Every structure is written in structure tokens, then in C-alpha cells.
Amino acid sequence: MVKYLLQRLAIMLVMLAGLSFIVFVTIELPPGDYADRRALSLRSAGIQFTQEDVVSLRHTLGLDRPWYERYVTWIGNIVLHGNFGVSMTVHLPVTEVLGQRVGLTVMLALATITLTYGLAIPIGIYSAIRQYSIGDYLATMVGYFGMATPSFMLALILLYISVMVFDNSVGGLFSAEYAEAPWSWGKFVDLLRHLWVPALVLGLAGTAFEIRTMRATLLDEKSKLYVTAARAKGLPEWKLMLKYPVRVALNPIASTIGWELTAIIAGAPLVSFVLALPDTGPLFLRALLDQDTYLSGAILLMYATLTILGTFLSDVLLAVLDPRIRYGEKI
Amino acid sequence: MAEVSGALSGSPLPVTGAAREAELRYYTASQFQLMWWKFRKHRLALIGMAILGVFVFIAAFAEFLAPYSSTARTVGYLYGRPQTLHLIDAEGQFHWRPFTYALSAAMDPKTFLLETKEDTSTPWPVRFFVKGDAYSFWGLIKSDLHLFGVEEGHLHLLGTDQLGRDILSRLFYATRTSLTIGVVGLFISFFLGLIIGGISGFFGGWVDDAIQRFIEFIRSIPTLPLWMSLAAALPKEWSPEQVYFTITILLGLLGWTHLARRVRGKLLSLREEDFIVAARIGGSTDARIIARHMLPSFLSYIIVDLSISFPYMILAETSLSFIGLGLRAPVISWGVLLQDAQNVAAIALYPWLFTPVAFVIVSVMAFSFVGDGMRDAADPYSR
Numbered sequence: 260m261v262k263y264l265l266q267r268l269a270i271m272l273v274m275l276a277g278l279s280f281i282v283f284v285t286i287e288l289p290p291g292d293y294a295d296r297r298a299l300s301l302r303s304a305g306i307q308f309t310q311e312d313v314v315s316l317r318h319t320l321g322l323d324r325p326w327y328e329r330y331v332t333w334i335g336n337i338v339l340h341g342n343f344g345v346s347m348t349v350h351l352p353v354t355e356v357l358g359q360r361v362g363l364t365v366m367l368a369l370a371t372i373t374l375t376y377g378l379a380i381p382i383g384i385y386s387a388i389r390q391y392s393i394g395d396y397l398a399t400m401v402g403y404f405g406m407a408t409p410s411f412m413l414a415l416i417l418l419y420i421s422v423m424v425f426d427n428s429v430g431g432l433f434s435a436e437y438a439e440a441p442w443s444w445g446k447f448v449d450l451l452r453h454l455w456v457p458a459l460v461l462g463l464a465g466t467a468f469e470i471r472t473m474r475a476t477l478l479d480e481k482s483k484l485y486v487t488a489a490r491a492k493g494l495p496e497w498k499l500m501l502k503y504p505v506r507v508a509l510n511p512i513a514s515t516i517g518w519e520l521t522a523i524i525a526g527a528p529l530v531s532f533v534l535a536l537p538d539t540g541p542l543f544l545r546a547l548l549d550q551d552t553y554l555s556g557a558i559l560l561m562y563a564t565l566t567i568l569g570t571f572l573s574d575v576l577l578a579v580l581d582p583r584i585r586y587g588e589k590i
Numbered sequence: 591m592a593e594v595s596g597a598l599s600g601s602p603l604p605v606t607g608a609a610r611e612a613e614l615r616y617y618t619a620s621q622f623q624l625m626w627w628k629f630r631k632h633r634l635a636l637i638g639m640a641i642l643g644v645f646v647f648i649a650a651f652a653e654f655l656a657p658y659s660s661t662a663r664t665v666g667y668l669y670g671r672p673q674t675l676h677l678i679d680a681e682g683q684f685h686w687r688p689f690t691y692a693l694s695a696a697m698d699p700k701t702f703l704l705e706t707k708e709d710t711s712t713p714w715p716v717r718f719f720v721k722g723d724a725y726s727f728w729g730l731i732k733s734d735l736h737l738f739g740v741e742e743g744h745l746h747l748l749g750t751d752q753l754g755r756d757i758l759s760r761l762f763y764a765t766r767t768s769l770t771i772g773v774v775g776l777f778i779s780f781f782l783g784l785i786i787g788g789i790s791g792f793f794g795g796w797v798d799d800a801i802q803r804f805i806e807f808i809r810s811i812p813t814l815p816l817w818m819s820l821a822a823a824l825p826k827e828w829s830p831e832q833v834y835f836t837i838t839i840l841l842g843l844l845g846w847t848h849l850a851r852r853v854r855g856k857l858l859s860l861r862e863e864d865f866i867v868a869a870r871i872g873g874s875t876d877a878r879i880i881a882r883h884m885l886p887s888f889l890s891y892i893i894v895d896l897s898i899s900f901p902y903m904i905l906a907e908t909s910l911s912f913i914g915l916g917l918r919a920p921v922i923s924w925g926v927l928l929q930d931a932q933n934v935a936a937i938a939l940y941p942w943l944f945t946p947v948a949f950v951i952v953s954v955m956a957f958s959f960v961g962d963g964m965r966d967a968a969d970p971y972s973r
Contacts (some may be wrong), residue, residue: 274807423941504644526814529913555819558815
């Protein structure tokens with residue numbers, strides 16, 4: 260087990276290194292560098308900024324050094340000092356701009372994962388046990404719709420319905436009285452009360468997929484001989500189901516947590532943007548549109564780190580659930 | 591089933607009885623025929639196919655089907671409500687020719703919004719094959735004939751946008767862009783997947799290992815944010831055509847990992863199959879084995895994968911354009927049209943700006959149905 264975990268940890272670190280490099284490339288990609296853009300913004304504000312000033316600024320920031328040295332400086336600053344660079348649009352350190360928004364994004368991702376599995380597992384079990392019932396058909400239909408509709412569009416539809424039918428917007432994460440208030444228990448409860456809407460929107464596609472997986476595996480398992488044997492021994496039906504086939508059927512679901520998390524993180528910025536959530540999503544889009552590369556790079560790095568951490572955790576979870584995996588056997 | 595009876599001639603099996611005949615038909619049918627029979631059983635897939643047919647038709651004949659050009663403005667009808675078609679007029683008289691009423695706008699004294707009212711004294715009859723905005727069909731044939739329209743007044747069945755442009759017409763043009771960009775993107779990922787997966791499966795060993803680790807790495811990145819970052823790095827002064835081209839390539843880079851895995855897996859398992867070994871012993875060249883024996887047996891799976899990944903292309907394009915990082919005006923796609931429906935105010939005041947959503951969802955659902963049907967049909971021998 261320890262050996263398996265160390266191996267996974269090593270893979271995770273290598274992936275993180277690779278990802279940080281890709282993020283660095285996206286930061287470097289736009290034409291011109293920070294000095295050019297700073298000069299442009301200063302000049303457009305009417306401030307004198309000569310070509311020599313640009314060159315000296317470039318030198319003080321170290322932008323005239325080769326790219327690999329700059330990469331090392333950039334990643335070194337992040338790892339050693341937690342310094343992600345300076346946002347070009349608001350001229351504040353990126354960490355300050357991000358502030359508590361990162362926490363909200365993490366909360367949103369966690370809430371979505373919890374809701375996805377919290378809904379998918381019981382509904383999947385129900386669908387398999389009561390196959391071809393009205394509830395089963397309903398779950399299938401919602402599933403088709405959920406998988407065909409991208410989450411940001413679902414958010415738009417939800418917004419449309421809430422505005423047209425209920426005359427009230429579902430956007431935002433806090434009620435007015437808590438929006439600027441410091442963290443307290445009341446604010447946390449208020450957050451949870453708002454969080455389920457974006458979490459549901461973001462998780463519907465994943466929930467639909469997991470319901471289908473759960474239903475299919477459970478249907479396969481349910482008709483196997485060991486179930487018949489257990490039933491013949493007189494085990495109560497619900498106990499029998501939960502103790503044997505459901506446990507087997509949980510395995511393929513648990514193994515996709517990593518992918519689910521990747522999909523959720525990928526969909527999150529757009530949903531947050533449409534629903535106007537005060538997390539990193541709208542900030543990310545804004546930064547991209549303004550080519551504020553250090554800010555967008557930091558957020559992209561955060562998204563990538565979250566998914567890799569999630570994949571690592573799901574590997575660990577799977578190893579706990581299924582002993583065959585930690586001994587390196589193929590399943 | 592005329593082509594089946596052709597296949598019967600020269601068959602060594604004796605034909606007796608109706609049941610026997612059906613069986614014989616099954617055994618003598620070509621692989622493609624078996625696939626079609628299996629596909630036909632999937633009701634939803636057939637419906638999906640029909641819907642996609644309509645979309646392709648719209649994309650092909652957008653200029654002719656759309657009542658207006660994509661940029662024509664009805665100046666007196668900004669943010670215009672969808673006009674309704676009538677068959678029965680104000681006096682209760684029935685007309686065979688559908689018509690719509692002239693509209694008069696007045697300011698609502700409470701909300702200060704323009705409210706339009708139908709003027710039931712002046713009907714605008716809808717006619718087929720009317721002359722309207724000039725266009726050049728696929729840049730080849732110049733014409734001004736439109737399938738339907740009105741000769742006096744204006745006809746906006748799905749309303750108009752901020753500048754008074756007809757949303758239905760713009761949707762038709764957008765369908766062309768969104769579908770073509772999806773198809774081209776799909777071809778790019780198809781070639782990448784085939785080549786990289788082919789190399790991986792053919793060489794095996796450390797090359798295979800390296801490529802597989804690389805694919806795992808790519809798949810662990812949240813793609814959309816990464817693609818958004820890359821799209822944002824495109825120079826602002828690029829022309830819309832350059833952006834269009836680059837975005838298509840970006841989308842093509844999106845889907846190849848899945849396909850590469852599939853090709854590799856199939857190649858690896860096929861290498862050990864008896865009929866491949868037999869062909870090799872029989873002295874076939876590698877090229878012949880790949881082209882004649884391997885390709886036909888996994889082509890159907892590849893087609894299935896392609897049809898499944900098509901929605902992702904469309905969705906990725908729509909998402910990118912929706913937030914303003916993808917295609918830009920004057921290029922119109924579903925995502926570009928949806929930019930108008932970004933905020934609550936627009937949705938509440940002008941809900942008809944929302945119609946592109948329906949197009950996207952319907953097309954994606956149709957594709958998943960067809961994909962499901964094709965997945966079942968890909969292996970026609972499992973009964």
C-alpha cells in the first residue's frame with residue numbers, strides 16, 4: 260500500500276511539473292511582454308514612458324533573460340514565496356486579487372462532487388432494482404437531456420426560468436446581508452443555501468453519466484449466481500443488495516472521480532460567469548479577455564492542480580476500495 | 591430487398607420455407623447491410639438521423655432558406671418580438687395563404703419599453719419564392735430568390751436582435767459555420783488520432799509507453815480552461831478568418847486522445863487475431879494486412895467514436911465563442927449568437943434571443959442518439 264501511494268505521489272509531482280510548464284507557455288504566448296504592455300497602458304493614460312524606460316523595466320523584471328531562466332524564476336517564486344506575479348490590469352499581486360475566491364471555487368467543486376455522487380448512487384440503485392419503472396424512465400430521460408446540455412447552457416436556461424417564471428434571479432452565492440460580511444456560521448449556512456444551484460447545474464452531466472454506469476453495472480451484477488445464492492439463504496432483499504452487488508457496482512463509479520473532477524473544473528468558469536458567482540470563474544474570463552496573463556496563468560495553474568490532486572485522491576480511494584489495485588493486478 | 595436476391599445466386603445453401611429464407615438473407619447480407627438493419631432497429635437513432643439531415647440541409651442551403659441576409663437590418667424593428675403567422679383574420683375568415691400583421695410600436699408609459707401591437711387592418715401575406723436580399727450561393731451562383739418571405743413589410747419569425755437583424759436567418763447561417771467547424775475539427779482529430787494511435791499500437795514497447803503516458807497527461811488537464819487560455823493568446827489584430835482557422839485547429843487538437851487510445855487498443859488486439867496471423871503466414875505484406883484486414887474491422891468503431899466526439903467539438907466552439915474568446919463577428923456561429931443572451935436583463939426583456947440554445951441542444955442530442963445507434967450497429971454480428 261505504501262509503495263503504491265509513493266508511486267502515485269511521484270507521478271503526481273511529475274504531472275504538476277509538466278502542467279506548470281504548459282501554464283508558463285500560455286503566459287508567454289501573447290505577442291509582446293509585460294514591459295511592452297505596461298508601457299502601452301502607461302502611455303494611453305498619458306504618462307511619459309520612453310523606449311529606454313521599457314528596456315530598463317524589462318531588465319529589472321528580468322524579462323530579457325532566456326525563457327528557461329524565466330520559467331525557473333517564475334515557478335521558484337510560486338513554490339518558495341507563494342508569489343504568482345502581478346496582475347497587469349489592477350496592479351496588485353495576483354494572490355491579493357484572488358483572495359478568498361479560490362476557497363469558493365474549491366467549495367463549489369466539492370459541493371458538486373458530493374451532490375453528483377449523493378444523487379447518482381441512490382438513483383442508480385433505484386433504476387436498476389426497479390428496471391423499466393416510471394422512475395427509471397424519468398431518470399433516463401433527464402440523463403439524456405443532462406448529457407446533451409453543456410453546463411453553461413443549463414445555467415442560462417435556469418436563469419431564464421428563474422427570471423421568467425419566478426421573477427427572481429438564481430445568480431450569486433450570498434444573500435445581500437452576507438455579501439460583504441466577515442465569515443461566520445450564518446454566512447456559511449447562507450453560502451450552502453445558494454451553492455446547491457450552481458452545484459446542481461455543474462454536476463448534472465456527471466450525475467447522468469454516473470447513474471447510467473451504476474445502473475448498468477448493478478443490472479449485470481444483480482443477475483449473477485452469488486446473488487441468487489444469498490437470496491436462497493434467506494437474506495432480506497435490501498440487505499442483500501447493499502451488501503453484495505451494490506458494493507461491486509460502486510467500483511467503476513469510484514474510479515471515475517478523477518475524470519468527474521476534471522470535467523467539473525473545466526465547466527466551472529463558464530457556469531460561474533453566467534450565474535455571476537463571486538469565485539475565480541468570472542475573474543479568469545476577465546483576465547483572459549484582457550490578456551492579464553499572470554492572473555489567468557495563476558488561475559489555470561490552480562485549476563490544473565485541483566484536478567491532479569483530485570485524481571491522486573481518487574487513486575487512493577480506489578486502492579482502499581479494491582485491494583487488487585494496490586498489488587498492481589489488472590482488473 | 592432487390593440487392594439481397596442478387597447475393598443469393600450461387601449460394602450453396604438450399605432454400606426451403608420462409609424462415610429459412612430469412613436466415614439465408616441474414617447470412618448472405620453484406621456487412622454494411624447488417625449494420626443498417628441493426629441501426630434501423632434503434633428508433634431514437636433514426637429520429638436523430640432525420641434531425642441531423644434537416645440541419646445539414648439548412649447548412650447547405652442557408653442563403654436560399656433564410657428570408658434575409660445575415661446582416662440585413664429592419665431599422666424600425668430593433669429587438670423585435672417574433673411575429674406570429676395567422677391563417678384566420680380579425681373577421682374570422684380563413685385564408686389558405688398564411689399572413690402576418692403590420693406592427694405599430696408605442697412606448698409603455700410605465701416601463702418605458704417599446705411595446706408592439708398588431709395592426710389587424712393591414713395583413714402582410716407570406717409568399718414562397720420571393721425576391722429579397724441578393725446573395726451569392728456558396729460564393730458561386732448569384733441570386734436573390736428566397737424560399738419564403740413577404741413582399742411588403744417584414745417577416746421575423748424568431749424576432750430581431752439589437753440591430754434589427756433577423757434571428758432566424760442568422761441562425762441558419764450560424765448552423766453552417768458551427769457544423770463545418772465541427773466537421774473540419776473532427777477531421778483534424780481523426781488524422782492525429784489515427785497516426786499517433788497507429789504509431790503507438792504498431793511499434794509497442796517504450797514508444798507505446800511514452801505515448802500512453804503523454805495521453806494520460808493531456809487528459810488530466812481541464813481542457814476548456816486551457817483552450818480558453820490558448821484562444822485568448824491569439825493576437826487581437828488577427829482577421830476574423832484567421833481566428834476562425836486557428837480555432838478550428840484548436841478544436842481539432844481537442845479530441846484526438848480518445849481516438850488514439852481506441853486505435854491503439856484495436857491494433858494491439860487485432861495483431862494477435864487468427865485471421866491476421868493467417869494472412870501473415872499466407873505471405874501478405876504489412877501494407878496489405880493493414881489496409882485489407884485490419885482497417886475494415888476497426889473502421890466502424892472509429893466512425894462511432896467520431897460521431898460521439900462531434901458534440902464536444904460543437905460545444906467547445908459554442909463555449910469559446912459565447913464568452914468572446916472564439917469566433918468573432920462578422921463570422922456567425924451558435925456561440926456568437928448566444929453572446930447576446932449572456933445576461934439576465936437580455937433574457938428577461940428579449941427572451942427570443944435565447945433560441946440558439948434550442949438549436950445547440952437539439953443537434954447535440956440528435957448526435958448522441960445517432961452515436962448510440964451506431965455503437966450498437968458497429969458490431970452487427972452480436973445478435
